[in-house]
Amino acid sequence: MISRLKLACVEYYNTLPFLHGLSLLDSRSTDVELLLGPPSLCSQHFVDGTADIALIPVGALDRVDDYRLLDSYCIGCDGEVDTVAILSQVPIQSVSELHLDPQSNTSNRLVQILCHEYWQIFPQYVSQSNDYNQESILAIGDKVFDLESNYQYKYDLGAAWKAHTGLPFVFAVWIARDTVSTQVTDEIDIAFGKGMDQPELWIPDHLQHQSTQLMTYLTQNIVFTFDDSLREALNLFLQKLETHQHGHSRYPSQG
Numbered sequence: 001m002i003s004r005l006k007l008a009c010v011e012y013y014n015t016l017p018f019l020h021g022l023s024l025l026d027s028r029s030t031d032v033e034l035l036l037g038p039p040s041l042c043s044q045h046f047v048d049g050t051a052d053i054a055l056i057p058v059g060a061l062d063r064v065d066d067y068r069l070l071d072s073y074c075i076g077c078d079g080e081v082d083t084v085a086i087l088s089q090v091p092i093q094s095v096s097e098l099h100l101d102p103q104s105n106t107s108n109r110l111v112q113i114l115c116h117e118y119w120q121i122f123p124q125y126v127s128q129s130n131d132y133n134q135e136s137i138l139a140i141g142d143k144v145f146d147l148e149s150n151y152q153y154k155y156d157l158g159a160a161w162k163a164h165t166g167l168p169f170v171f172a173v174w175i176a177r178d179t180v181s182t183q184v185t186d187e188i189d190i191a192f193g194k195g196m197d198q199p200e201l202w203i204p205d206h207l208q209h210q211s212t213q214l215m216t217y218l219t220q221n222i223v224f225t226f227d228d229s230l231r232e233a234l235n236l237f238l239q240k241l242e243t244h245q246h247g248h249s250r251y252p253s254q255g
Contacts, residue, residue: 003184004031008051010172011036012141013214014075014083014222015055016202021195022188030187038103038141039172046175053176053188058234059106059241061173070174070185073192076223076230078168081158083144083217086111087151088136098123099137102130106171107140110157113240118164119155145213158221167233168223196224 007022009015022032035045043060045051046067055075056064084107088095098115100108108125115121123136132139132147139147148154161169176185195202202218203211223230 003029003181004033005052005180005184006033006035006045006050007188008035008037008042008045008054008056010039010042010055010075012038012083013207013217016204016214016218017195017199017224018055018073018192019195020198020202021192024194025187025191030184032188040103040105042172043105052180053174053185055172056175057104057106057172058170058237059104059109061175061238062241064175066178067175068178068180068185070176070189071226071231072189073174073196073224074170074226074230075172076168076170076226076233077158077221078223078229079159079162080156080221081169081171082156082221083142084110084140084157084171085138085144085148086136086153086155086157087139087144087147088153088155089151090135091153092119092155093121095121095123095136097126097134097136099126099132099134101138101140102127104140104171107138107157109241109244110161110169110237111138113237113244114157114160114164116244117240118160161233165233165236167236168230169237170226170230170234173226173234 009018025032035051039057042054043056043063046054046056047063086092086098112125115123158169199219203214207214
């Protein structure tokens, strides 16, 4: 019997190893329909019942119920992540208005925690559109590679979190509905593992012109194995979210 399911995955460079792993699934036993999009859409697919399995931003975990955490793999970093950063024309202490990124609630919430606790600044947070021509912005994902040369300053959130807490950071985790069998999630877990073991096949043909940059990014900036230190970091972030949401009304919840 073939298991058919919908799987929501972030469409950023940092999921290339996962996408390669999914291509190794035996379609005779597990038929996966991929739903690709930005982090916010992946979480929405799970919340509204469209997706059976999703790579979901950790800042959205408080919006979902009845899920099982698949705790072998994640999207994380241990220090500089490179693609989640404040880009600014002024030094961080002079940032008075910060435009948030429309594609990631997790990074929007993380930057507010870091501004308050680490940099000890209190900018006005502005909901961002797709107009990135602002004095100070939070930018995430592949577009950071294109935008960063337009700004004088770059403040990496992964590096800031590490300096502040001494821990790595988890941006997204895999979750499944309770109705998805463990046999299916085990097959996907095995496929992810096989994909991780074949880095020479991560970069598709249309991105070969960027292969050196992408391999550096995927092997030096991104952490995929969900280990105990990342679990500790996730728990700390969720605790800080709770504290800021209830104790600091000036920091709006980003869901």
